[in-house]
Amino acid sequence: MRFTILLLAITAALCFNVSGCRDPEVTTYRVAKETPPAASAAAKGPAAAGPATMANTPVPTADGESLTWTAPAHWQAKPATAMRKGSYAVPTDGGPPADLSITAFPGDVGGEPANINRWRGQIQLSPASDADLTTAITRFENSGLTFAVVDFENGQQRVLGAIIPFRGSTWFVKLTGPATELTKEKPAFLTFLKTVKPPSTP
Amino acid sequence: MNPAVRSVRDFFVSLGLTVVLLALSLILVFASTLAQVDLGIYAVQEEFYRSFIAIWHVGGIFIPLPGGYLVGGLLLINLLSAHIYRLKLEWRKAGIQLTHSGLIVLLLGELFTGLWQEDFQMTISEGDTKNYSESFRLYELAVIDTTDPKMDEVVAIPDSKLAGAALVQHPKMPFRVATKAYFPNTTLARRDAAALSPAAAAVPVATRGIGSSVAVTPLPLTYKMNEMNVPSAVVELIGDEGSLGSWLVSPHLGAPQTLSHAGRTWRLELRIARAYKPFSLQLLKVTHDVYVGTDLPKNFSSRIKLTTPDGHDDREVLIYMNNPLRYGGYTFFQYQMDSSRGQTGLQVVRNPSWLLPYIACIMMTFGLLLQFGLSLRAFIAKRRTTAKPAVV
Structure with missing residues (x-):
């Protein structure tokens, strides 16, 4: 009898207390002053929430010759990382800066549709069919390179992207940020793409 | 004993309950594995395992399942009840008792880990000092x-x-x-x-x-x-x-x-x-070695200076893969690395019950060895008594 009561008491205690124990409480403490950070890690966006994880780093990026480019003066260069060949913060009016990344990987990395749909997924858009993508891609050639340019938005976020095959690798240029700000930035992005050249091109 | 109380006791002691709970665990593992595609590992842990009721979304349908705490809690009660009511404390059953006790410690270990474990990170740039994760x-x-x-x-x-x-x-x-x-x-x-x-x-x-x-x-x-x-x-x-x-x-x-x-x-x-921690870590140097001629990482390491405000500790430590720093109840694992920016990411884990799974495994190992040993001895003894000497 006593044992049954004990069992029921344990069950009840578990049910009522387990979730309670895990709720964080208000805490107070005194710390030596620190300089307030200019921007917190999260403010720089999910990609900058921390350095590239080790799980990511073994992915081989394309080696060999690198494309060259000239970034607009108002873009702020960020240090390249193990994954990024180039990285820029594109200032916006008051909001968090838009993020421009230049990456390169060997092969075709799954092809254009898979990569474009991956970008669509990053701003919560459903995958587009191949037929839709054919009309969505703007193509042009410059300095001996072919550019496949896309532009998607979900009302708040926008992605301007370009896929550039180059000597057995595929280069990706992606600008992500607030939709309205990128509307203003698009001409600068397209001008920037025109500066992307193979290394030997003068 | 009151018949109602007896039926409750029989319910908790029954082997049928064990089988049902094990089957439910299988279903829970299956459902949570599929749910991980949409929810990611952290949300699955919280919603399926660290809860009493889990809701599995399949298409537009919501399927309620018993959560990890419910299944684990009932298994724990079932095991404890069986220990008290069915398994007699005798030398012959010592192995089974020990194995079951190990299982109980394992179940409790997971409960305590869920309740008390802190899992944080500390990102430091070269030259910087941090005293919080x-x-x-x-x-x-x-x-x-x-x-x-x-x-x-x-x-x-x-x-x-x-x-x-x-x-x-x-x-x-x-x-x-x-x-x-x-x-x-x-x-x-x-x-x-x-x-x-x-x-x-x-x-x-x-x-x-x-x-x-x-x-x-x-x-x-x-x-x-x-x-x-x-x-x-x-x-x-x-x-x-x-x-x-x-x-x-x-x-x-x-x-x-x-x-x-x-x-x-x-x-x-x-x-x-x-x-915040009662000590601080300064990142002196990050090292990211790759295999020659490739981008494949060979080694990540962070040279850290550990200091306490009272000056009791002031030493350099090298943290690298599989060689974490254990200090003040915390374990600092090498977790991320961005050598181009001179930045390291350490995973900071505090789990007061981290020893329980090890103790549980040792108990279960010895329990099984003991049980098999005892059975073997009994078997050999039986063979000896039943084997008749050959008549020439």
Whole structure:
């Protein structure tokens, strides 16, 4: 009898207390002053929430010759990382800066549709069919390179992207940020793409 | 014994319950594995294993399942009851008793880990010193009294309290904090930049600070491993003589906001939740070796200087893969590395019950060895008595 009561008491205690124990409480403490950070890690966006994880780093990026480019003066260069060949913060009016990344990987990395749909997924858009993508891609050639340019938005976020095959690798240029700000930035992005050249091109 | 009580006892003691619970565990593992595709590992752990009831979304259908705590808790009770009522304390059963006790310790270990484990990270740049780690996904509203020129007095309000829309009051704050709106994942833009979306227009506008010129757009929660939800909240501060105004707080905002009240200066910051340590770590050097001629990582290591304010400890430590720093109840694992930026990411884990799984495994190993040993001895003894000497 006593044992049954004990069992029921344990069950009840578990049910009522387990979730309670895990709720964080208000805490107070005194710390030596620190300089307030200019921007917190999260403010720089999910990609900058921390350095590239080790799980990511073994992915081989394309080696060999690198494309060259000239970034607009108002873009702020960020240090390249193990994954990024180039990285820029594109200032916006008051909001968090838009993020421009230049990456390169060997092969075709799954092809254009898979990569474009991956970008669509990053701003919560459903995958587009191949037929839709054919009309969505703007193509042009410059300095001996072919550019496949896309532009998607979900009302708040926008992605301007370009896929550039180059000597057995595929280069990706992606600008992500607030939709309205990128509307203003698009001409600068397209001008920037025109500066992307193979290394030997003068 | 009262028949009703006996039936309850029989229910908990029965082997049938064990089988049903093990079957339910299989279903739970199957469902949670599939759910991980959409929810990611952390949400699955919380919703399926660290809960009493799990809801599995299949298409548009919601299937309720018993959660990990319910199945594990009942298994624990079942095992304890069986121990007391069915298994007699005798030398012959010592192996089974020990094995079952190991299983009980294992189940309790997982419960305590779920309750007490802290899993944070610490990102340090070369030359920088840090004495706090940051959560992977929790945020806090830090209300900081910055009046003292040397020290800051911090009241940290967890985001779960803000989300609950509770009125937060604390003796260290001369005002109360009331949540007017809280969104667990958001993006910000300038308010005058364009016509507001309906979702953004529905968010109350802050009356003080930079928030009055910022539009908040709520976003769906993300469960991806490489993305973080970034919350925003509009909080109203209420002093003795009424409202002091409302502020928009968000990690998206570049700089923290300040206010003066009752002769003191305060700073408001919604930031990643911090856990301060009674010691500090300075990153001296990061090393990222690759195999020659490839980009494949060979070794990540961080040379750290560990110091305590009282000067008791002041030493250099090398942290690398599979060689964490264990100090003050915390374990610092080499977790991330960005050598181009001279930055290291350490995973900081505190788990007071970390020894329990090891103890459980040792108990179960010895229990099984003992049980098999005893059975073997009995078997050999039986063979000896039954084997008749050959008659020549």
